[in-house]
Amino acid sequence: MNRTALAALAALAITGISAAFVPTLAAQDAPRMPGVQDPSRVTAGTYAADPGHSLIGWEVSHFGFSDYFGIFGDVAGTLVLDPANPDAAKVDVTIPVANVTTASKGLTAHLLRPGKDGGAPDFFGPAPAPARFVSTSVKAKGMTAIITGDLTLNGITKPVTFEAEFVGAGNNPYNKKATVGFEAETEIKRSDFGVNYAIPFVSDEVELEISVAFEKQ
Template sequence: MRIAQAFLASALLTGAVVAQQAPMSAPGSKNPAAITGGSYTVDAGHTLVEWTVDHLGFTPYFGLFGNVTGTLMLDPKNPTAAKVDVTIPVAEVTTASAGLTKHLLKPAEAGKSADFFGAAPAPARFVSTRVAPNGQSAKIEGNLTLNGVTKPVTLDAAFYGAGKMPAQMGGKENVGFTATTSIRRSEFNIAYGIPMISDEVKLKITVAFQK
């Protein structure tokens, strides 16, 4: 009897240890059926806009914009009706070089334009005007306002994942996308250093929405 009891206790203890060590599965998946639709807001802590320029033909140099805010209206049964409106705080631009970051936000000299964004630049804003879905990808046309100039821009977007967060992490529904595009900064009156520093700026976007 004692042997049986000891065996049972050992089995229960082993099971408890295995249960504690069992890996948790990610709450998000690439299954679009997990999207319920409705009105979402940007998860600013997990959304980034990466910009890349060619630096003197030697290297691609990139920096980041974070703390993005905005909204998404999405109906999974009618994706063409989706609407995106996001705002990017240009003044919070980040690079790996303190000197470069300072230069990007350097005030304009008297009678001249700023080299890049200048001091206290206004946020950039992208507002969609048309969505053309293709499976789990889409072309998102819209207007980008940057440095006081508004130009049409098309994003190549792709669905990344969706699902509901665990209750202990807020329990909100999340949906995430990636997108890429490129712009010419001279069209937004930011022409410093061209062509030593490329006119073309490649943008890579990772955006999370919650509701």
């Protein structure tokens, strides 16, 4: 066999070994997400909301041309959870409305400014009370659940139903706490909570999107 043929066979052999070996190394070295959508990782107990990694997003239509977006952060509260009986779960969270933020300084200031000449504010006013949601019913099905409860906002309490999804569970790599994450969404009418300014030019309907991480206590 000539040198050219030997070189070709050697190259094929090396390539074959590399192709078989490299994926093994990649699989070993690839970083893994701490949280996985695996219910078997969830343990029973009381969990507290991680305020630094929990957000409530809201969206309203402005004049029918575009949408306003905003965020409430620093969510506090608890989740009592037993994976053997998910329908018995209890959620109680508080949202500091005064910490609302938007991409527009003018809009954020408008949401929190006092009423003109001592009148009622257009939206929340300068010192709004925190909002609170307390669940009254949980109906779980697979990775999803329908969560019904009482939402208190602007001093008014109304029933609200969320469609929720289990996102993942695992140990937080920094504080080592067992953590579970959920996302949920719903739509409310702000007029139900006495926030009536500029309807219908700013839509009465408000879409809410929730992403909350809970750490086991």
